[in-house]
Amino acid sequence: MGIAPFKILTGLNMRTSDSPELLTMLDEVEVEELNTQRELVRQEAKENIKFGVGLRLRPKYLGPYKIVAQLPHGRYKVGKVGVHEGPNKTAVTCKGCIDVDCGDVELLGTMCRNSNNEVVKEIFTILASLAAESSSSSEDSEQEQIEQPKCSNFVDTIDNFGDEDFKSHFRLSRTTLDYLIGRYEESEQNRFATKSGKAKIPAKTMMYMYVWYLSNTITYRQLAVLFGVTKSTAWAIVRRVVAWVISIGHEFVKWPTGDALEETTRKFLQRKQIPGVIGAINCTHITINAQIKDKHIYFDRKRNYSVVVQAIVDADKKFIDIFCGEPGSYHDSRVLKRSAFYRKAKNNMESLFPNSTFILGDSAYPCRNYLIPVFKDYGSLTPNQISFNKTNSSSIVVENAFGALKGRFRRFLKFTEHRNLCAISNLVASACIMHNICIITNDDTIIDPQIESADPEPEPANELAREASGDRRNQLLTVLTRRN
Known part of the structure; x- marks a missing residue:
C-alpha cells in the first residue's frame, strides 16, 4: 500500500533523521548547550587568571602539606595532609604554590636555631613567617613575590x-x-x-x-x-658614564708634543740611558666569554678566550695610545699592523716622531725607523747585543702600567657578563682613561698590581725576513757601544 505502519496507527508521518525540521531542532539544542558550557568555562577561567603584567593562570591551591625533610638549594620535601587534590609527596621551594601546614612553623624555628650560618638563619626566618601566613598570600602578584630587596641609602x-x-x-x-x-x-x-x-x-x-x-x-x-x-x-x-669618560679621553690619553715630548724623552734618557725615546709598546690580554661566532680566533696561547689590548706608555706609565678589541689568537705584530697608530706612523711619521725620536718594543715587534725592538735571542747574540737588550727592557714600563691598570680595576680579571666586543672595548678604553686621570691627579691609592707575564709571543713564520730591516737598531747599538 506504500503507507508506513506509524501513519496507519497515528495518522501522521514519522519524523526521520533526514527531516529538515528535526535537524533544525537538534542544532538549536546543541548550540544552546554549547553556549551554556562556554559561559561556565569563561567564568572559571576569569577566576583562575592572575591579572597584571603577563596574564597567566593563577597557581592552583594544593594543600595543606607538611614539611618532611630539608633538601639542598632551598628545597623541601613535603607530604600531603588529609584528602585533597594533589600528589601525596613532592618537593617544593618557598615560592611554590603548595601551601605549607602552619603546624610546621615550630619545625622551621628549630632548623633556624640549629643553624650556625647567619644567612641561613635569615632564610629560615623568612620561611617560617611565610608558613605562618594564611593561604591568601598565594593571591599576591608575581611581581611582589619575585621582587629583590634593594638598598635605599x-x-x-x-x-x-x-x-x-x-x-x-x-x-x-x-x-x-x-x-x-x-x-x-x-x-x-x-x-x-x-x-x-x-x-x-x-x-x-x-x-x-x-x-x-x-x-x-x-x-x-x-x-x-x-x-x-x-x-x-x-x-x-x-x-652612559663609559661614553662620557671616552668623550673626554682626548684630554688625558694623547700623544706627547712640544714640552711634553721633551720631558718624556728626558725621563727615558735618565732611566734607560737611551736618547730619543718617547714611549714603549706592548700588548696584554683581557679574558672574555667565548664568542658565538668565530670563537676559535679568540682562543689565545694560554688557552683562554680573550681580546688584545695594545698600548704605548710614556715614562710615567701613562697611556699615550691604546688599541683594543683584536682577537686573542693574533700575534702582537699583527695587532700592530691592524691598529690606527700603525697607519698614522706609516703615513705621517715626521709629525709623530720629530727629531728622529722613536718607541721601544720587545722581540715580538718588527724593526722600523720609529720602532726599535730588542734582538731576538737565537743563542748567537754578541756581548754588545746582550747589553743592548738589557738596556732596552721596554717591556718593564708597559707591564707595570698594565699591572697597575688590572690591579686597580678588577673588572679586567674577566668580563663575565659581556659578549658584545664593542661594549668590552669601551669599558677597557674608559679604564685606561681613568688610569691616566689617577696618575695626573697624583692619586696615591695603594693597589696590588697584577704582574704581567713577560713570556715572549711565538714568532710568525716570516720573522727572519722582517729581521733584515734592522738598520735603525744597529745604528742605535753602535751609538750606545761607543758611549760605553
Whole structure:
C-alpha cells in the first residue's frame, strides 16, 4: 500500500533523521548547550587568571602539606595532609604554590636555631613567617613575590666611608672621584631618568655605580640591588658614564708634543740611558666569554678566550695610545699592523716622531725607523747585543702600567657578563682613561698590581725576513757601544 505502519496507527508521518525540521531542532539544542558550557568555562577561567603584567593562570591551591625533610638549594620535601587534590609527596621551594601546614612553623624555628650560618638563619626566618601566613598570600602578584630587596641609602653609606674603606672599595681616592663627579655634573649627559618616570638619578650616584662596577667583579644584578635600581637601569647608567669618560679621553690619553715630548724623552734618557725615546709598546690580554661566532680566533696561547689590548706608555706609565678589541689568537705584530697608530706612523711619521725620536718594543715587534725592538735571542747574540737588550727592557714600563691598570680595576680579571666586543672595548678604553686621570691627579691609592707575564709571543713564520730591516737598531747599538 506504500503507507508506513506509524501513519496507519497515528495518522501522521514519522519524523526521520533526514527531516529538515528535526535537524533544525537538534542544532538549536546543541548550540544552546554549547553556549551554556562556554559561559561556565569563561567564568572559571576569569577566576583562575592572575591579572597584571603577563596574564597567566593563577597557581592552583594544593594543600595543606607538611614539611618532611630539608633538601639542598632551598628545597623541601613535603607530604600531603588529609584528602585533597594533589600528589601525596613532592618537593617544593618557598615560592611554590603548595601551601605549607602552619603546624610546621615550630619545625622551621628549630632548623633556624640549629643553624650556625647567619644567612641561613635569615632564610629560615623568612620561611617560617611565610608558613605562618594564611593561604591568601598565594593571591599576591608575581611581581611582589619575585621582587629583590634593594638598598635605599647606599650612597649615604658610601659618603660615610672612611678614607681607607673608600679606597679599598673604589680603588681610587675620594679626591679623584669628587673631581670626576664635578666634571660629570657639568656635562649634558648626566640627565638620566628611569622609564617609569621616577626622579632623575644624581650624577654622583651614576659615577659611584660606574666606578664600583669597574673596580669590582660584581654583576649588574648585584650593582642594581646595591644602588636601589633595576638591572636594566644599572646597565644603562654604566654605559652612559663609559661614553662620557671616552668623550673626554682626548684630554688625558694623547700623544706627547712640544714640552711634553721633551720631558718624556728626558725621563727615558735618565732611566734607560737611551736618547730619543718617547714611549714603549706592548700588548696584554683581557679574558672574555667565548664568542658565538668565530670563537676559535679568540682562543689565545694560554688557552683562554680573550681580546688584545695594545698600548704605548710614556715614562710615567701613562697611556699615550691604546688599541683594543683584536682577537686573542693574533700575534702582537699583527695587532700592530691592524691598529690606527700603525697607519698614522706609516703615513705621517715626521709629525709623530720629530727629531728622529722613536718607541721601544720587545722581540715580538718588527724593526722600523720609529720602532726599535730588542734582538731576538737565537743563542748567537754578541756581548754588545746582550747589553743592548738589557738596556732596552721596554717591556718593564708597559707591564707595570698594565699591572697597575688590572690591579686597580678588577673588572679586567674577566668580563663575565659581556659578549658584545664593542661594549668590552669601551669599558677597557674608559679604564685606561681613568688610569691616566689617577696618575695626573697624583692619586696615591695603594693597589696590588697584577704582574704581567713577560713570556715572549711565538714568532710568525716570516720573522727572519722582517729581521733584515734592522738598520735603525744597529745604528742605535753602535751609538750606545761607543758611549760605553
